[in-house]
Amino acid sequence: MTTHKERVLMALNHEQPDRNPMDLGGRQTTLSIIAYENLKKLLGLSDLPANVMAHTWQTSYIDEVVLEKFDIDTRHIRPASRVNESIGEHLSIPESDNTFVDEWGVTRQVVGDYANLISHPLRTATVEDLENFPWPDSADNYDFKAIREPAKKLYEDNEYALVGSLGSPGNIFEQAWYLRGLAEFMKDLIKNKDFIHALMRRILDIRKRNAELYLREVGEFIDVVQLADDLAGQDNLLISPNSYKELVKPYQLELCQYVKSLTKAKVYYHSCGAIEPLLDELIDNGVEILNPVQVSAANMDTQALKKRYGKNLSFWGAIDTFEVLPNGRVEDVETEVKKRIHDLGTGGGYVMGPVHNICADVPPENVVAMYEAGLKQGKSNEPR
Amino acid sequence: MSLDEIYDAVLDYDDEGIQDLVRQELGAETSPKVILEEALIEALDEVGRCFSEGTIFVPEMLMAAETMKAGLDVLRPLLIGDKSTIIGTAVIGSVKGDMHDIGKNLVAMMLEGASFNVIDLGVDVNTDAFLAAANEHNADFVLMSALLTTTMKAMETSVRAIKSEKPGLKLIVGGAPVNQAFANAIGADGYSDDAPGAISVVRALVKSTVPGCIDASATANTH
Numbered sequence: 001m002t003t004h005k006e007r008v009l010m011a012l013n014h015e016q017p018d019r020n021p022m023d024l025g026g027r028q029t030t031l032s033i034i035a036y037e038n039l040k041k042l043l044g045l046s047d048l049p050a051n052v053m054a055h056t057w058q059t060s061y062i063d064e065v066v067l068e069k070f071d072i073d074t075r076h077i078r079p080a081s082r083v084n085e086s087i088g089e090h091l092s093i094p095e096s097d098n099t100f101v102d103e104w105g106v107t108r109q110v111v112g113d114y115a116n117l118i119s120h121p122l123r124t125a126t127v128e129d130l131e132n133f134p135w136p137d138s139a140d141n142y143d144f145k146a147i148r149e150p151a152k153k154l155y156e157d158n159e160y161a162l163v164g165s166l167g168s169p170g171n172i173f174e175q176a177w178y179l180r181g182l183a184e185f186m187k188d189l190i191k192n193k194d195f196i197h198a199l200m201r202r203i204l205d206i207r208k209r210n211a212e213l214y215l216r217e218v219g220e221f222i223d224v225v226q227l228a229d230d231l232a233g234q235d236n237l238l239i240s241p242n243s244y245k246e247l248v249k250p251y252q253l254e255l256c257q258y259v260k261s262l263t264k265a266k267v268y269y270h271s272c273g274a275i276e277p278l279l280d281e282l283i284d285n286g287v288e289i290l291n292p293v294q295v296s297a298a299n300m301d302t303q304a305l306k307k308r309y310g311k312n313l314s315f316w317g318a319i320d321t322f323e324v325l326p327n328g329r330v331e332d333v334e335t336e337v338k339k340r341i342h343d344l345g346t347g348g349g350y351v352m353g354p355v356h357n358i359c360a361d362v363p364p365e366n367v368v369a370m371y372e373a374g375l376k377q378g379k380s381n382e383p384r
Numbered sequence: 385m386s387l388d389e390i391y392d393a394v395l396d397y398d399d400e401g402i403q404d405l406v407r408q409e410l411g412a413e414t415s416p417k418v419i420l421e422e423a424l425i426e427a428l429d430e431v432g433r434c435f436s437e438g439t440i441f442v443p444e445m446l447m448a449a450e451t452m453k454a455g456l457d458v459l460r461p462l463l464i465g466d467k468s469t470i471i472g473t474a475v476i477g478s479v480k481g482d483m484h485d486i487g488k489n490l491v492a493m494m495l496e497g498a499s500f501n502v503i504d505l506g507v508d509v510n511t512d513a514f515l516a517a518a519n520e521h522n523a524d525f526v527l528m529s530a531l532l533t534t535t536m537k538a539m540e541t542s543v544r545a546i547k548s549e550k551p552g553l554k555l556i557v558g559g560a561p562v563n564q565a566f567a568n569a570i571g572a573d574g575y576s577d578d579a580p581g582a583i584s585v586v587r588a589l590v591k592s593t594v595p596g597c598i599d600a601s602a603t604a605n606t607h
Contacts, residue, residue, distance in 0.1 A: 233560060
């Protein structure tokens, strides 16, 4: 009988598994705190305590009992954030004024399912100012030592595919504009390239240190390692392909290759939006798995993506959180799951999950329907 | 010819050089209105076209809008009192709960560049604030932006409330998750999927509702 781990690895090696693998509970494939409370209520599991994954994104860890119930094939290896602890790691649904300052000095405010950016510490900074900025230290921000033993045990159990999250998303482009402010950063891309290069280099060094600390503990155990850096919006890229190649790619490439030098895990890269025009660049960087496959964005048709990039890329996500999961009926969810597994999973190459962390606007019935449909539909794919 | 240089400065994102070029052109006794309409607005329309076609991206459009604004800053004191250059008054903001403003800022800058009087209320704007500003400034348009599916609900609430309070006021909506079907369903008068499109929608509404008003999109095309 195929184990969960074998199922995922077959899919990622572009072979047809016995059923299409499914993910839940990862950095980009979990539920928001509010959505998870709703799901637990539906499942009669309201007694389970809330366990915040990322304060910034208002996301929740998913309990083992729920993962087993849905027959999820992955388990996630993520170091706890010490910064989150200081502001209440086990905080439940937030209330009142939820402004907080993250480890980079960016002020954020929780509104509904998100923590919005409120102010940017490098808004008016010059290249020289970067010298004196209090850069965060990954060794202080995450508890890497604590994950080695649980990861080793899961590895020895050999049951689940292990997905690694560095702690940080490994984002460079995003972190740069979080610090600078998006509008200023975008103007810098055209008028202040020296500043962009200096800022990106600083952030890259911190990400590499983060990757080293993380992979030193668990690099030998994990099957997939996640990087994330959003580069696209609903209709197009956020910046031009030329700006990407000149000012962003060198840093992403260096990080990706550095990660690959420290682990055999396949590199999973997350960018929301209409990312299709950069997929060849990402493949060149060393990316092997694309997440989240935002099917509601421009040129993200799953059949076309599979046809053009399916040999070089596996796909992870793709169940629509824009229209189907929040607004669809149970039948619509089933149709969506069937379509994505057919389009992306024929001949392997697909791990099913939601496009975005499932937010409060998704009825818990649709979450259940998605994974039940995945179990049922995932077995019906015939090899091409 | 210097009008061409001003036009090119916007397309080259030369926000430092454009003010001198505008001053030189004024020194050559070209009217501020001609500089506005035949150089700045023309250039921004071209930038908008390139953006909508996908050949330039938000950073380039932001820089072009900033450059145009720098040019406009020189002209503005000279245009005050010349009512023929003001096409209409627009109140703009991101809806309640939404803190995102780049798209909204672009629309505001481009509208201002396109000769509208723009009242920018910023982010997290509730229905009462939209209404109060529209009343105070006797606005023709209210433009609302939402980036999140979750704040689209606030957009719906505001559009419905403002429509019932002031049915004559034209409401235009936009933002990544918003689409034409949603705009129709909530009773908005206009929708665009990008910033240049929003300017076209506003201009079209001006044309259809205010006969005899200046149609900025029909200014002489010298480029």
